[in-house]
Amino acid sequence: AQSVTQLDSQVPVFEEAPVELRCNYSSSVSVYLFWYVQYPNQGLQLLLKYLSGSTLVKGINGFEAEFNKSQTSFHLRKPSVHISDTAEYFCAVRSTTDSWGKFQFGAGTQVVVTP
Amino acid sequence: NAGVTQTPKFQVLKTGQSMTLQCAQDMNHEYMSWYRQDPGMGLRLIHYSVGAGITDQGEVPNGYNVSRSTTEDFPLRLLSAAPSQTSVYFCASSYSSRPYGYTFGSGTRLTVV
Numbered sequence: 242a243q244s245v246t247q248l249d250s251q252v253p254v255f256e257e258a259p260v261e262l263r264c265n266y267s268s269s270v271s272v273y274l275f276w277y278v279q280y281p282n283q284g285l286q287l288l289l290k291y292l293s294g295s296t297l298v299k300g301i302n303g304f305e306a307e308f309n310k311s312q313t314s315f316h317l318r319k320p321s322v323h324i325s326d327t328a329e330y331f332c333a334v335r336s337t338t339d340s341w342g343k344f345q346f347g348a349g350t351q352v353v354v355t356p
Numbered sequence: 357n358a359g360v361t362q363t364p365k366f367q368v369l370k371t372g373q374s375m376t377l378q379c380a381q382d383m384n385h386e387y388m389s390w391y392r393q394d395p396g397m398g399l400r401l402i403h404y405s406v407g408a409g410i411t412d413q414g415e416v417p418n419g420y421n422v423s424r425s426t427t428e429d430f431p432l433r434l435l436s437a438a439p440s441q442t443s444v445y446f447c448a449s450s451y452s453s454r455p456y457g458y459t460f461g462s463g464t465r466l467t468v469v
Contacts, residue, residue: 250396275457284360284446284460285399331398344458346391348398 243268243334247347254322254354262317262350264332274315275333275344276306285331291315302326327354358382362447362461369437369468377432377464379447385459386452388430392416392443393463399446405430406452437468 248263266272273292277285289300296308306317315332332347363378381388389404401414405424419441421433430449434441444465448458 245398247398277458277460282463284462285448285458286460287457290457343389343401343404346399348396 243272243336243345245332245334245345245347247330247332247350249350250348251351251353254352256324256354256356257321259318259320260322260326260352262330262332262352264315264317264347266313266315266332266334268313268334268336271337272334273337274306274308275335276300276304276315276317277331277333277346278302279329279331279349281328288317288330322352322354324354324356326352328352360447360449360459360461362445362464364464365462367464367466369434369466371437371439371468373437375434375437377434377445377447377466379430379432379461380428381430381447381449381459382428383449383459384427385449386427388424388447388449389414389458390420390422390430390432391446391448393446394443402432402445434466439468442466442468 244267246265254260275290276288278288279285289298291298291308299305304319329349329351331349333344335344360381386407390402391399393399400416403422405411411422444463446463447461450458
């Protein structure tokens with residue numbers, strides 16, 4: 242079984258400042274890793290995913306994440322945030338041996354961007 | 357537009373009532389699932405299906421039933437609603453063999469009083 246820990250429940254950040262959202266996972270097998278974003282009163286949207294290859298993954302809206310196998314982490318970053326980035330962000334993992342869709346989600350990190 | 361459609365968007369139930377949350381997708385995804393979202397707990401898997409006629413339990417299945425008679429539809433039934441089932445429910449779908457991640461519906465906000 243896998244588990245996901247998002248280390249910050251809420252991250253306040255000023256507009257145009259950088260932000261990093263931390264995600265650590267535990268698993269006895271290889272995993273695929275995902276970040277999702279949820280805007281208020283909406284469903285989740287896929288930001289980016291790591292399946293294999295380069296450990297630096299670029300996603301939509303200027304976000305990127307780096308897979309660190311030795312530290313079992315998959316932190317999400319954006320160099321300069323906008324007000325519109327205010328949302329909740331979820332890290333998710335899935336074992337490479339499970340069927341697609343059987344994800345384990347973290348508890349979420351609420352990002353609040355202020356002017 | 358292609359995607360996952362959930363109905364209703366909002367629902368208030370009295371304790372003991374039953375109801376069905378509807379979920380339909382038009383992307384020919386094999387895999388469909390139901391999650392509930394509660395503050396500070398992320399998303400927890402209730403039930404999932406890997407194809408028509410095949411369903412299985414997730415992390416928190418008690419009090420819920422599902423069936424999958426077609427590829428497109430995956431309804432979630434609450435048999436006898438309890439206040440602990442107050443939550444936001446999301447349906448999601450994906451291909452079973454392609455690493456594209458989930459497509460989520462917009463959610464159903466359920467309150468049980």
